Amino acid sequence: MGDDPASRIYVNNKKKACEYCGIRSFEYAMPAETTQEELMALIEKLNNDDSVDGILCQLPIPKHLDEKAVINAIRPDKDVDAFHPANVGKIMIGDYDFLPCTPAGVMELIKESGIDITGKECVVIGRSNIVGKPMAMLLLHAHGTVTICHSRTKDLAETVRRADIVVAAVGVPELITGDMIKEGAVVIDVGMNRLADKKLVGDVEFSGASEKASAITPVPGGVGPMTIAMLMKNTVKAALVHSENK
Numbered sequence: 096m097g098d099d100p101a102s103r104i105y106v107n108n109k110k111k112a113c114e115y116c117g118i119r120s121f122e123y124a125m126p127a128e129t130t131q132e133e134l135m136a137l138i139e140k141l142n143n144d145d146s147v148d149g150i151l152c153q154l155p156i157p158k159h160l161d162e163k164a165v166i167n168a169i170r171p172d173k174d175v176d177a178f179h180p181a182n183v184g185k186i187m188i189g190d191y192d193f194l195p196c197t198p199a200g201v202m203e204l205i206k207e208s209g210i211d212i213t214g215k216e217c218v219v220i221g222r223s224n225i226v227g228k229p230m231a232m233l234l235l236h237a238h239g240t241v242t243i244c245h246s247r248t249k250d251l252a253e254t255v256r257r258a259d260i261v262v263a264a265v266g267v268p269e270l271i272t273g274d275m276i277k278e279g280a281v282v283i284d285v286g287m288n289r290l291a292d293k294k295l296v297g298d299v300e301f302s303g304a305s306e307k308a309s310a311i312t313p314v315p316g317g318v319g320p321m322t323i324a325m326l327m328k329n330t331v332k333a334a335l336v337h338s339e340n341k
């Protein structure tokens with residue numbers, strides 16, 4: 096929707112990944128002036144199209160459109176972003192069909208690195224519905240002891256210093272500095288912040304944090320590609336479920 100330059104990059108990367116995996120993707124690039132009715136009509140059409148297994152609306156959408164209504168309109172079994180309240184509720188009780196792509200990607204990175212979450216102090220910075228909250232829930236399901244920090248947290252540095260596993264999903268360049276990282280901690284940087292000079296940096300000050308961390312993700316090239324990989328996984332899962340039900 097509209098012409099957000101970051102969205103354009105994300106959508107192109109998702110299309111490329113689909114092509115790589117053998118998933119057919121259809122792009123509906125709609126102008127910023129699109130009305131709510133037009134957008135809802137498109138979602139309804141895709142909901143009813145048996146050749147479509149997964150639907151995602153790249154956020155953010157222009158301000159005059161109702162984002163919540165859009166998320167609610169996507170059929171839960173085609174909701175490969177896992178943003179629909181039915182899917183969010185399932186994540187809460189640990190009985191899910193789809194996991195939200197970014198938190199799922201983070202979990203996959205931790206698992207593949209052989210890091211056991213059980214009993215660890217996990218600190219998630221950020222409480223968005225898309226990243227922070229589901230991230231905390233997945234760490235909790237994996238038996239972590241989870242703290243969520245946000246913009247009103249009183250002593251961010253002290254809380255982060257306790258963490259064995261830090262997940263930063265804030266959107267503030269290099270907010271988490273090396274002095275906040277405990278020796279040997281695992282540091283996952285979800286942040287993607289474009290600076291004035293066009294450089295892409297995370298929410299973590301990589302140079303300082305990498306001296307303390309036992310494992311750390313870079314930006315770019317860390318969580319971002321994992322998010323797309325998980326989107327592909329959700330889409331394949333949706334296709335399998337739909338083909339079983341045919």
Ligand code: NAD
Nearest residue numbers: 197221222223226245246264265266285286287318319322
């Ligand atoms: P958001 O703006 O919805 O949420 C940011 C959160 O950070 C809020 O909950 C807020 O309370 C908290 N926050 C803000 N300032 C803070 C501060 N000074 N101290 C502590 N907490 C603070 O953002 P989002 O959608 O969750 O995204 C967060 C970041 O992750 C952004 O940089 C975004 O671009 C990036 N992101 C990356 C991927 C990926 O695939 N790598 C996916 C989604 C989002």
